[in-house]
Amino acid sequence: MTKLITLTIDGHPVEVPEGTTIFNAAxxxxxxxxxxxxxxxxxxxxxxxxxxxxxEGARGPVISCRETVREGMVVRVNSEKxxxxxxxxxxFILINHPLDCPICDQSGECKLQDQYFNHSVQPxxxxxxxxxxxxxxxxxxxxxxxxxxxxxxxxCIRFCDExxxxxxxxxxxxxxxxxxxxxxxxxxxHPYSLCTVDICPVGALTSSDFxxxxxxxxxxxxxxxxxxxxxxxxxxxxxxxxxxxRYRPRDNEAVNQCWLCDPGRMTYKAINAATxxxxxxxxxxxxxxxxxxxxxxxxxKEVLKSYKAADVVGVLSAQASNEENTxxxxxxxKTFPGLQLFWTGREAMPEFADKILRDADRNxxxxxxxALTTKRLDAQVKAKVLIVLGELTxxxxxxxxxxxxxxxxxxxxxxxxxxxxxxxxxxxxxxxxDGTYVNRKGMEQQAKMAFPPKGESLSAVAIASKLMEIx
Ligand code: SF4
Ligand code: SF4
Ligand code: FES
Numbered sequence: 001m002t003k004l005i006t007l008t009i010d011g012h013p014v015e016v017p018e019g020t021t022i023f024n025a026a027x028x029x030x031x032x033x034x035x036x037x038x039x040x041x042x043x044x045x046x047x048x049x050x051x052x053x054x055x056e057g058a059r060g061p062v063i064s065c066r067e068t069v070r071e072g073m074v075v076r077v078n079s080e081k082x083x084x085x086x087x088x089x090x091x092f093i094l095i096n097h098p099l100d101c102p103i104c105d106q107s108g109e110c111k112l113q114d115q116y117f118n119h120s121v122q123p124x125x126x127x128x129x130x131x132x133x134x135x136x137x138x139x140x141x142x143x144x145x146x147x148x149x150x151x152x153x154x155x156c157i158r159f160c161d162e163x164x165x166x167x168x169x170x171x172x173x174x175x176x177x178x179x180x181x182x183x184x185x186x187x188x189x190h191p192y193s194l195c196t197v198d199i200c201p202v203g204a205l206t207s208s209d210f211x212x213x214x215x216x217x218x219x220x221x222x223x224x225x226x227x228x229x230x231x232x233x234x235x236x237x238x239x240x241x242x243x244x245x246r247y248r249p250r251d252n253e254a255v256n257q258c259w260l261c262d263p264g265r266m267t268y269k270a271i272n273a274a275t276x277x278x279x280x281x282x283x284x285x286x287x288x289x290x291x292x293x294x295x296x297x298x299x300x301k302e303v304l305k306s307y308k309a310a311d312v313v314g315v316l317s318a319q320a321s322n323e324e325n326t327x328x329x330x331x332x333x334k335t336f337p338g339l340q341l342f343w344t345g346r347e348a349m350p351e352f353a354d355k356i357l358r359d360a361d362r363n364x365x366x367x368x369x370x371a372l373t374t375k376r377l378d379a380q381v382k383a384k385v386l387i388v389l390g391e392l393t394x395x396x397x398x399x400x401x402x403x404x405x406x407x408x409x410x411x412x413x414x415x416x417x418x419x420x421x422x423x424x425x426x427x428x429x430x431x432x433x434d435g436t437y438v439n440r441k442g443m444e445q446q447a448k449m450a451f452p453p454k455g456e457s458l459s460a461v462a463i464a465s466k467l468m469e470i471x
């Protein structure tokens with residue numbers, strides 16, 4: 001059994017298992033000790049010195065993220081001495097810092113800004129020229145380095161070594177000439193490179209995709225999930241004015257801890273894409289013509305009324321939420337009792353999978369859709385009418401060519417390409433509606449609506465309900 005140790009921190013007694021650090025013991029008292037290099041998922045570096053506290057009997061300040069507790073220890077986090085140490089450490093870190101906050105993309109979510117305003121606020125005494133280092137240096141396809149802003153916490157290096165398993169970043173030179181770098185001829189290009197941007201406490205590492213697109217204080221954050229694969233990583237969807245700017249990891253120990261993969265993060269682009277289906281449309285002479293919703297619905301009804309259930313095939317989607325699939329299934333089964341129901345989704349990609357997060361199944365809701373129909377769309381399907389929820393993959397399109405339906409109706413959020421659907425009913429994306437998805441572990445997770453549907457698109461639930469009303 002683990003021995004328990006009792007100590008006091010700022011006069012409050014606390015009992016923690018032997019081996020706990022002072023830093024983590026303070027957390028139990030809801031006391032957050034200022035820090036840069038400490039990260040709960042990485043090894044202890046103990047190099048930034050910002051977390052130093054006063055310990056009774058110790059010869060000098062103690063590094064709280066590294067020092068473990070002892071019975072009867074008396075710790076002071078907010079004594080005058082401890083506060084002065086923090087102030088001195090911040091002044092030291094800022095000696096060569098460029099103080100270019102107004103043009104730094106981290107401004108507004110920078111831990112150095114926060115710590116300075118909370119624990120320092122003193123004018124610079126530095127009158128000598130500052131040491132200059134590389135600025136806006138691409139160190140990989142996704143990540144830009146501004147070395148002058150780096151506080152040398154080594155979080156990025158430890159992340160690559162310990163979590164991504166790729167020794168791609170190093171620190172070279174010494175003292176105030178230290179720089180973060182990649183090996184000559186190499187890049188920071190593993191599939192989790194943007195996690196280094198998340199954990200960099202300052203504006204030294206920024207995302208090439210996001211930088212200078214939007215000041216962070218304009219962004220709204222909605223809890224959602226990544227739909228890039230069956231892992232269903234939890235995200236914050238950051239958006240403004242119905243445009244999504246980035247995904248950030250949302251902590252969930254059981255799913256993605258605090259990480260996301262780079263390809264998953266980039267899936268937000270489909271929400272903003274110029275190819276979004278925003279209006280009901282009809283294929284006329286090989287091109288789409290816009291329709292009013294009422295006309296589209298009545299034309300669909302008119303076209304479908306001459307077919308029997310045996311002619312119709314419904315296709316649900318592993319890309320769509322449980323609510324969308326259920327609503328479309330209900331409409332189809334009520335209107336064409338006994339019709340054949342299949343599901344589809346992106347093809348599996350074994351090379352996408354890894355032991356960190358990524359799954360070969362690149363659909364967010366395969367378990368969910370399989371609870372509604374177990375039959376995957378295949379070449380044996382015979383249909384005169386195909387009613388499809390979601391997009392068709394290249395493999396599905398080949399199938400479609402072989403089935404040659406007379407009528408195809410799509411509830412899709414992207415314009416069908418090539419133009420395979422005779423009628424297009426524009427469907428909202430997962431950013432524009434609430435929805436639940438069942439991930440590869442069988443966990444049902446919710447994506448919340450970030451903003452109302454774009455254009456005249458509607459959630460598939462709303463489309464199915466409109467169809468129910470008129471049939
Ligand atoms: S680049 Fe950022 S994460 Fe890496 S050492 Fe510098 S401050 Fe730390
Ligand atoms: S692992 Fe899958 S769910 Fe997670 S971020 Fe990557 S693509 Fe998205
Ligand atoms: S957080 Fe403890 S030394 Fe950096």
